[in-house]
Amino acid sequence: MAFLNPYADRLKEFSSFVLNDTDAHSLAQGWHKLFSARLGNPPAKLTLEIGCSNAEFLCAVAGRHPEIAFVGIDWKFKVVYKGAKRIHRENLKNAMLVRGTAHDLEKIFGEGELDEIWIFFPDPWAKKGQLKKRLMQESFLLAAHRALKKNGRIFFKTDHPGYFQWVLALFGEPEPVLPEYSQATPVERSMRSRQIQVRRLEKDGLPAANAAIQAAFRLERYSTDYWGERTGRTVTPFSETPTLFEQLFVKDGLPIYYVELARR
């Protein structure tokens, strides 16, 4: 059956740096070579951003770090097309895009190809029947273990306390104390805390501690307030740059939850 998304065709304009998922599948283990050819020398690191949307954030970071190669992946054709136009406009040789799903990570990257995986504000799939769709679970994390180098990192940010709790639960951590909204007016505070209550998981929705995940990754650090607690965390190219969604959450006074996993 023919695929009708008009942006699927338009993406072909940028085929030198945007891959469709099936093309990317044949590239596994070829990313360093491809970037070396684009850059004229091998990149210092290869970083994957999952759910890069229109690549505005990716391009901002890539522009400041020409020594690092960045691959952004997103499922939606239209946002990837917008991202492709941006990469073209900004003439960023160290950025490429994949239109595909992060669930195919194992097919897209070869063993030990990646230095870092960034997962910022992934869809929370918060309803009970949807929890199984969350990216941060055994199948994806074992694929990420394979794709990352030893000591490679996964950086995860979310505005969703339930998803944050979920990741900690996989590592057998106790339920975290969530932050207060001390800056807000009483009305805002009660609205926001209601929102937080709604967003909190029922305790019986949390996954059990997972030995396979813990054998693959060390829970390096986590925070219930990414922008408030800056000491001690790894400095990264994204450290001082909020994503598009993050800018909205920060403006609303919502805390940003942060998790850093180190590949064993």
Ligand SMILES: C[S@@+](CC[C@H](N)C(=O)[O-])C[C@H]1O[C@@H](n2cnc3c(N)ncnc32)[C@H](O)[C@@H]1O
């Ligand atoms: C809530 S938005 C966050 C966008 C961006 N990371 C930010 O912080 O501004 C989530 C993005 O992830 C993408 N996405 C959802 N599931 C995906 C998957 N399985 N693989 C790749 N991208 C996915 C969506 O299309 C969307 O662009």
